[in-house]
Amino acid sequence: MHGRSISRGIGTGELLVSSEPISFLSGVDPETGIVVEHGHPLEGQSVAGRVLAFPYGKGSTVGSYVIYALKQNGLAPAAIINAEAEPIIAVGAIIAEIPMVDRLPGEFSRLPPGTTVTVNGDAGEVSCDEVS
Amino acid sequence: MYLDASDEKVLAGEFGETRQKMMEILVALGDVYGAEKLVPITSAQVSGASYKTIGKWGLSWLQSLNARAAVPAVLNPIGMPREGWQEFGIGEEFAARQAEVVEAYRRLGIRVECTCTPYYLRITEYGEHLAWSESSAVAYANSVLGARTNREGGPSALAAAIIGKTPYYGLHLVENRRPQVVVEVESGTGPHANHWGGIGHVAGKKVGNRIPLITGIRPNRDQLKALGAAMAATGAVALFHVDKITPETRVFSFDTGDLDRITVTEDEVEALFAETEVEAVAVGCPHCSADELRELAELLRGKKTTKPFYVFAAKGVAAANPDLVGVIERSGARVIPDTCMVVSPRMDEFGSIMVDSGKALAYVPGMCGALARIGTRRECVEVATS
Numbered sequence: 001m002h003g004r005s006i007s008r009g010i011g012t013g014e015l016l017v018s019s020e021p022i023s024f025l026s027g028v029d030p031e032t033g034i035v036v037e038h039g040h041p042l043e044g045q046s047v048a049g050r051v052l053a054f055p056y057g058k059g060s061t062v063g064s065y066v067i068y069a070l071k072q073n074g075l076a077p078a079a080i081i082n083a084e085a086e087p088i089i090a091v092g093a094i095i096a097e098i099p100m101v102d103r104l105p106g107e108f109s110r111l112p113p114g115t116t117v118t119v120n121g122d123a124g125e126v127s128c129d130e131v132s
Numbered sequence: 133m134y135l136d137a138s139d140e141k142v143l144a145g146e147f148g149e150t151r152q153k154m155m156e157i158l159v160a161l162g163d164v165y166g167a168e169k170l171v172p173i174t175s176a177q178v179s180g181a182s183y184k185t186i187g188k189w190g191l192s193w194l195q196s197l198n199a200r201a202a203v204p205a206v207l208n209p210i211g212m213p214r215e216g217w218q219e220f221g222i223g224e225e226f227a228a229r230q231a232e233v234v235e236a237y238r239r240l241g242i243r244v245e246c247t248c249t250p251y252y253l254r255i256t257e258y259g260e261h262l263a264w265s266e267s268s269a270v271a272y273a274n275s276v277l278g279a280r281t282n283r284e285g286g287p288s289a290l291a292a293a294i295i296g297k298t299p300y301y302g303l304h305l306v307e308n309r310r311p312q313v314v315v316e317v318e319s320g321t322g323p324h325a326n327h328w329g330g331i332g333h334v335a336g337k338k339v340g341n342r343i344p345l346i347t348g349i350r351p352n353r354d355q356l357k358a359l360g361a362a363m364a365a366t367g368a369v370a371l372f373h374v375d376k377i378t379p380e381t382r383v384f385s386f387d388t389g390d391l392d393r394i395t396v397t398e399d400e401v402e403a404l405f406a407e408t409e410v411e412a413v414a415v416g417c418p419h420c421s422a423d424e425l426r427e428l429a430e431l432l433r434g435k436k437t438t439k440p441f442y443v444f445a446a447k448g449v450a451a452a453n454p455d456l457v458g459v460i461e462r463s464g465a466r467v468i469p470d471t472c473m474v475v476s477p478r479m480d481e482f483g484s485i486m487v488d489s490g491k492a493l494a495y496v497p498g499m500c501g502a503l504a505r506i507g508t509r510r511e512c513v514e515v516a517t518s
Contacts, residue, residue, distance in 0.1 A: 006160050030189065061285040062185060069189035090160045091287045094153065095193055 005124035007093035007100035012118040013078030016050035023059025024066040033075030052077040057089035067092030079119030133162040134169045150199040154291035162299035171300040176205040176293035179265030180286025182475040183230040200241035202296030246470040247446035249419040263292030268361030268418045274371040278379035311345035320398030328355040329490030330401040332362025341368040362490025410486040413516040414473040416444030417489035429459040431513040437464035441516040444472045
């Protein structure tokens with residue numbers, strides 16, 4: 001699947017999908033990698049090593065630094081997929097060196113969570129490693 | 133987005149990892165916003181300077197970088213005055229971390245002048261492209277000076293400072309600077325009918341993120357600063373026009389026939405001015421101009437403060453007006469450079485703070501956890517010396 005390249009690099013992991021936007025500042029704990037925003041669809045789940053897909057970022061621009069902190073702590077997502085990139089997540093992914101793409105075709109939303117996918121941030125591509 | 137040959141080399145990493153990363157940030161933002169190219173800037177103002185806001189993660193990112201700014205660049209206010217932080221009541225742990233943040237920026241070639249009023253320190257001309265961050269400085273640069281800047285985040289302003297360019301989109305393009313709503317300010321005779329921070333506080337909520345053309349007022353530059361700062365805080369106003377006052381209303385003729393019209397009434401403004409007891413008084417949001425320091429000196433001359441009274445200003449502005457600072461401080465008030473009532477942890481220790489600023493009225497409750505009361509500068513002095 002072809003999208004748009006936002007942050008370079010290649011990352012593989014299990015797909016973790018949120019239907020809701022994510023605020024990294026106060027929404028994700030940089031010391032554990034766990035989503036802590038109360039009532040969020042991913043509350044209690046870890047983003048570490050996953051390919052994290054969500055519509056777009058929200059909240060404070062300091063969220064970019066939380067993404068960097070997750071990377072420093074070894075708890076960052078393997079890659080990020082957004083419906084539409086905005087500056088908080090895009091800048092966070094670049095400074096943390098996490099591959100990121102956005103604007104994937106509609107068929108992406110039919111992939112079941114847990115599918116192992118590879119995000120190629122250089123080419124702006126996402127591929128499935130296993131077909132369930 | 134189009135990049136020239138030297139930009140492509142930077143993006144390929146030929147000028148080091150930091151410049152490569154900074155170019156990646158600019159390219160990504162350019163793509164996100166549909167910019168066709170980069171545009172050279174004449175200066176940058178970098179936010180994310182207070183340790184209170186960026187924390188240890190922001191600090192560790194800054195310390196990982198290695199490059200020098202390509203254009204003149206300054207910082208947003210930090211969490212304390214660089215000198216005399218002990219007397220200002222800042223703890224040693226915070227001061228040590230804050231000093232590390234400042235040192236990290238200094239190493240990156242950012243001039244360590246920490247202010248939301250960089251336009252008092254370096255002349256910024258009509259039509260210059262900038263990459264500024266702080267919301268009131270952005271509003272002032274665009275509206276009062278006729279320069280062109282989007283409201284940058286900390287990393288994007290730093291990237292622009294190091295590369296010397298910014299993506300050409302948004303308010304850099306003339307066609308995106310037209311008014312989108314007309315604001316009529318009701319004239320009045322009440323005590324706060326001409327309180328520009330109050331007017332801006334009310335107007336910003338109604339305007340939201342649109343570009344207003346304001347009619348019925350004739351503010352001077354300091355008053356425009358207060359008006360824009362408040363609108364940027366309660367709305368997301370990065371550019372406003374004041375009919376026959378701000379430069380672009382004299383260069384272009386705007387057709388406003390089809391625009392929404394909003395009224396700011398005297399009653400709405402007056403309703404902000406509740407009289408409550410306060411523990412401290414703080415003025416200088418945005419940082420005081422020389423004229424504002426002069427007004428405060430006249431109001432405070434021969435008086436003694438009975439409450440903590442802080443006056444925030446750029447270090448360069450305070451240093452250029454030692455006589456005024458002397459008069460203010462002989463009253464017991466303190467002129468504090470580098471920081472402000474919003475970004476310093478010192479202000480968190482007060483339960484209630486009186487301010488003269490519509491912007492501070494909006495931010496003090498959330499940022500300092502304190503009740504905020506607004507008044508004129510004269511009323512602030514009366515409360516602080518009663």
